[in-house]
Amino acid sequence: MNVxxxxxxxxxxxxxxxxxxxxxxxxxxxxxxxxxxxxVHQHSSLVPALTAVENLSFGALExxxxxxxxxxxxRVVALAERFGLEAxxxxxxxxxxxxxxxxxxxxxxxxxxxxxxxxxxxxxxLTPTETRTLFPAIRRLAADGRGVVFISHKLDEIRDLADRxxxxxxxxxxxxxxxxxxxxxxxxxxxxxxxxxxxxxxAAPAAAAEPLLEIRAxxxxxxxxxxxxxxxALEVRPGEILGVAGIDGNGQRELEEVLAGVRAPSxxxxxxGGRPVAFGARALRTARVAHLSGERETAGLVPGMSxxxxxxxxxxxxxxxxxxxxxxxxxxARRVVEAALHEFDVRPADPDADxxxxxxxxxxxxxxxxxxxxxxxxLVAVNPTRGLDVGSARFVHERLLARRAAGxxxxxxxxxxxxxxxxxDRTVALVRGRVVAIPEAADRAQIGAILLGRxxx
Amino acid sequence: xxxxxxxxxxxxxxxxxxALGELIVERAGVVNIGIEGMMLVGAFAAFAxxxxxxxxxxxxxxALAAGAAxxxxxxxxxxxxxxxxxxxGMAVNLLALGATGLAARALYAGSIPEAPRWGELAIPGLAExxxxxxxxxxxxxxxxxxxxxxxxxxxxxxRTRPGLRLxxxxxxxxxxxxxxxxxxxxxxxxxxxxxxxxxxxxxSLSVSQTGTFTEGxxxxxxxxxxxxxxxxxxxxxxxxxxxxxxGATTALQFRLQARGYAVxxxxxxxxxxxxxxxxxxxxxxxxxxxxxxxxxxxxEER
Numbered sequence: 001m002n003v004x005x006x007x008x009x010x011x012x013x014x015x016x017x018x019x020x021x022x023x024x025x026x027x028x029x030x031x032x033x034x035x036x037x038x039x040v041h042q043h044s045s046l047v048p049a050l051t052a053v054e055n056l057s058f059g060a061l062e063x064x065x066x067x068x069x070x071x072x073x074x075r076v077v078a079l080a081e082r083f084g085l086e087a088x089x090x091x092x093x094x095x096x097x098x099x100x101x102x103x104x105x106x107x108x109x110x111x112x113x114x115x116x117x118x119x120x121x122x123x124x125x126l127t128p129t130e131t132r133t134l135f136p137a138i139r140r141l142a143a144d145g146r147g148v149v150f151i152s153h154k155l156d157e158i159r160d161l162a163d164r165x166x167x168x169x170x171x172x173x174x175x176x177x178x179x180x181x182x183x184x185x186x187x188x189x190x191x192x193x194x195x196x197x198x199x200x201x202x203a204a205p206a207a208a209a210e211p212l213l214e215i216r217a218x219x220x221x222x223x224x225x226x227x228x229x230x231x232x233a234l235e236v237r238p239g240e241i242l243g244v245a246g247i248d249g250n251g252q253r254e255l256e257e258v259l260a261g262v263r264a265p266s267x268x269x270x271x272x273g274g275r276p277v278a279f280g281a282r283a284l285r286t287a288r289v290a291h292l293s294g295e296r297e298t299a300g301l302v303p304g305m306s307x308x309x310x311x312x313x314x315x316x317x318x319x320x321x322x323x324x325x326x327x328x329x330x331x332x333a334r335r336v337v338e339a340a341l342h343e344f345d346v347r348p349a350d351p352d353a354d355x356x357x358x359x360x361x362x363x364x365x366x367x368x369x370x371x372x373x374x375x376x377x378x379l380v381a382v383n384p385t386r387g388l389d390v391g392s393a394r395f396v397h398e399r400l401l402a403r404r405a406a407g408x409x410x411x412x413x414x415x416x417x418x419x420x421x422x423x424x425d426r427t428v429a430l431v432r433g434r435v436v437a438i439p440e441a442a443d444r445a446q447i448g449a450i451l452l453g454r455x456x457x
Numbered sequence: 458x459x460x461x462x463x464x465x466x467x468x469x470x471x472x473x474x475x476a477l478g479e480l481i482v483e484r485a486g487v488v489n490i491g492i493e494g495m496m497l498v499g500a501f502a503a504f505a506x507x508x509x510x511x512x513x514x515x516x517x518x519x520a521l522a523a524g525a526a527x528x529x530x531x532x533x534x535x536x537x538x539x540x541x542x543x544x545x546g547m548a549v550n551l552l553a554l555g556a557t558g559l560a561a562r563a564l565y566a567g568s569i570p571e572a573p574r575w576g577e578l579a580i581p582g583l584a585e586x587x588x589x590x591x592x593x594x595x596x597x598x599x600x601x602x603x604x605x606x607x608x609x610x611x612x613x614x615x616r617t618r619p620g621l622r623l624x625x626x627x628x629x630x631x632x633x634x635x636x637x638x639x640x641x642x643x644x645x646x647x648x649x650x651x652x653x654x655x656x657x658x659x660x661s662l663s664v665s666q667t668g669t670f671t672e673g674x675x676x677x678x679x680x681x682x683x684x685x686x687x688x689x690x691x692x693x694x695x696x697x698x699x700x701x702x703x704g705a706t707t708a709l710q711f712r713l714q715a716r717g718y719a720v721x722x723x724x725x726x727x728x729x730x731x732x733x734x735x736x737x738x739x740x741x742x743x744x745x746x747x748x749x750x751x752x753x754x755x756x757e758e759r
Contacts (some may be wrong), residue, residue, distance in 0.1 A: 005635065028637075029634055029636065029637050031636050032637075032638075033636070034637075041635075045629075045631070045632045045634060045635050047624075047625045047628045047629040047632050047633065048628065048648030048748065049624070049628040049629075049745075049747075050621075050624065050625060050627060054621055054624075055625075057618070057621060058618065058622045058624075058625045058633070058636065058638065059636035059638065060636060060637030060638050060639075061637065061638055062618055065617060065618055065619070066616065066618065067615075067616050067617050067618045067621050069616075122600075127743060149499045152487070282535075294728075300581040422462065442747055443552060
């Protein structure tokens, strides 16, 4: 899709718009804009420090030398009303919610007079409620004569919204169908290249067991006011997955960082297996709290270092298999890691491969393997499948369930509600840094309202 | 008091000019520590041209052109080749120091002539104002350009489309690229402008304040300008206030020296630099640097 908007230049092929072939040798973002191709990226491509109005005003298509804030604002307001895409216009985009940012991005594409609009996984970070307000806006755009490409791995969304569906797998087109003729099993097979059985899950454990992981009255400073942790209390029992649902920016990252030992809490207590543990990376590792992060490139793995080096990073303090009298035993490490790479189906299973050259799915499999090695009693998994393809996500989910079946306590913090609902035994919400209970019988709409803080009172 | 304020402005002007140039460059996402060298080249170009032609005005023009040329040289490496901006900046500083020193010796063979100078220019009418007149309106043209320039840079950044694009490039180069804004073009233009202003700042040292040229005469003022940008939180008004503050410490330093205390004079000379250090140590936090500051941009990355 980056090819379509000019960020990546194609090696070959043809691109036609309204039947007119485009000049691919000179294809660039500016050319794409002129041609009327607009894109809403999965990761916001707005300038965070600028306001919505400013973001809609700096592009290369804007004419005129002067920038007159009030005049530009009127233009944006008119556009927002026309498509039902309201968002705060005068604060830095950085302070908007994901859904609001998305609306601003769609507005921007519209302001450019986009004829083709590409939406890359627009619902990935939205609550069900936000998704429901997005769909009518997309339908209105299509009804207005725009071509809309809607990228999603959620089949029900495709069925709700799309007229036709094309499945891509590993960079190739598998097939195209009218949505009316597409059934879920067929699409699933196309996406995976094989059948996808339902996730097998055994019954929940007895509630009587003592919790393996206890977090009490944990408070910590946040990146923003809304993400400050406020007296978070959580308990996870052996053989249990506790799901923490929530919208990005409500304290997930802060909770993850505290439990990884890289953010100092202002108050609170942590117990593992009944024993108090200090909030520090080393103390947590010694207490065998494993940590699986969706931020592979920045938190989980070190791109630029080999698979082998990444693997032994975890145990670098005192892993006797790899270290003898403080010296790294390279060949022993490579043997161990190579076996593990095969076991966790990392491709290529080459201990010397640079992590940066692995696909997201393979890199995450490596991280999963590393963290689950040695059966840690407690695992903190934060957005463990962010940005993964369906097959790799399934692999991660299966491994989490296997750990649960073996008696591990798993804290699953995820902004993907589907993931939490599919895996967790109990689910709570993280809203503005507080833990909010979710009633057992709540449906998706009710959960969505809780996540938005509508029923917090 | 009036005299001290007027001196603060006069001594702060080169700092302000250089800082305004640096501010534009940094808001476009480039750290230009070569600003010291660009000032030095400007000081020399102004001096040499003024001596050769007898006109300080032509000297100033030469300084602008020479500064911009060094800015473009910096851009060729830091933007064109995506080299590390710190390394390129250091290279520019060393090159400028050596080249101007060599050229001065080759041209003047040990006896540095006196250059014609741009003196104070009283603004008719305003200069007669009580108190304010002598402070603000009997100054060198560099002071006027600096103050008007600060307002102009502020207006440019918030009220013009090119200014908006420049900020977008510094904050999120990739997002700007996706909107069809050429990151390279914006950064090259910013560096040319920043270089020209640094050159102008250098000219104010050689053809206004002193009328002479000595090796390394900028004496770290480029680095103080860098500190001013940070201290002024990447805003022109902040930069103007910070430049005035540093101008005042320099003016005070001269005063203290003149008093003839029984303290070795280098102790007073140190004052502006000690203040720079203290300010940088204390001014951390608050104000946010452009998010893409110091990062070369390449489209294929990701």
